[in-house]
Amino acid sequence: MTTAFEPIVLGGKRLASRIAMAPMTRSRAYGPGAEPTELMAEYYAQRAGAGLIVTEGIQPSPVGQGYPDTPGLHTTGQVEAWRTVTDAVHREGGVIFAQLMHTGRIGHPSLLPDGLVPVGPSAVAAKGQVYTHEGPKEFVTPKELGEAEIRQTIADFAAAARRAIEAGFDGVEIHGANGYLIHQFLAPNSNLRTDAWGGDTEGRIRFAVEVVTAVAEAIGSDRVGLRISPGNPFNDIAEDSPGEVYGALLERLAGLDLAYLHLMEGPDGDLTARLRKAWHGTFVLNPFTHPDVTGPDALALIEDGSADMIAYGALFLANPDLPARLAAGGPFNTPDPSTFYGGDHRGYTDYPTLTS
Secondary structure (H helix, E strand, O other): OOOOOOOEEEOOEEEOOOEEEOOOOOOOOOOOOOOOOHHHHHHHHHOOOOOEEEEEEEEOOHHHOOOOOOOEOOOHHHHHHHHHHHHHHHHOOOOEEEEEOOOOOOOOHHHOOOOOOOEEOOOOOOOOEEEEOOEEEEOOOOEEOOHHHHHHHHHHHHHHHHHHHHOOOOEEEEEEOOOOHHHHHHOOOOOOOOOOOOOOHHHHHHHHHHHHHHHHHHHOHHHEEEEEOOOOOOOOOOOOOHHHHHHHHHHHHHHHOOOEEEEEOOOOHHHHHHHHHHOOOOEEEEOOOOOOOOOHHHHHHHHOOOOOEEEEOHHHHHOOOHHHHHHHOOOOOOOOHHHOOOOOHHHHOOOOOOOO
């Protein structure tokens, strides 16, 4: 029987355990350059005991930013600033992947430079609000991406992945979940296109496939993971029957030999089991435990073969040394809900408060 405290090889790196830190937006890249800060280096180094750290979402281009003070990987200054973070984690013996997140229609023009506006697969506004420095604002109708702009966005992901490796990251995770740009292409209510980038299942998975393929070609497939959240309604996504789309997506990606698939699970456990069976590589699971945060009981999912790794979100905020506490059976600090922002399964029901 495999346990959570046994090593696993991922992206050519031997991880000390099968406990991952899930990506969680912290909005601490203060200043006009969207560059990581010393506070961020300290934060990640404190959690280097994770088998794998996946960072907060990092925008691959200026227009990919959807929240205040989130970091980027599209300038030389950002690369240099991220190197202080990766160096700090590596000094503590940790392994860290950069999560590349283009928010698409989720955002607001006030968050973007140079007159940019949010973009999406179709000119369909999401219902709801986004937090800005001026307070909550309604989502706007995004600019529909043209063919050349789609190609440029794919290239932006690949360029950001190369910058991530230059900055010292051990790999990257592509964010295809939670209602952001890749998820918007996958979902029928946000992708109304009738061209080759929409319409049927093959069209709606095309953007995800081409982004993942481009990133894999840029840095090597063994350093690339993908995060998905089938059926997650966060950010006004509607997927009534996600099994067909995500089954087709995994089938198309099977030949790339990616580092891992990271599933943010919804309430449909049967779909999780089907995707687990369909994916022959490393399967990282952020289990659905609503209304509770993911706790120590989730480690049994590794023992029974449901997952190869378990990703913890909120519990890592309150317990920087979480793997050691899990191994010892506690004690655990109780997470403060006011500090959640883009963490684990809570995106299914709540819009978290923007505080850090």
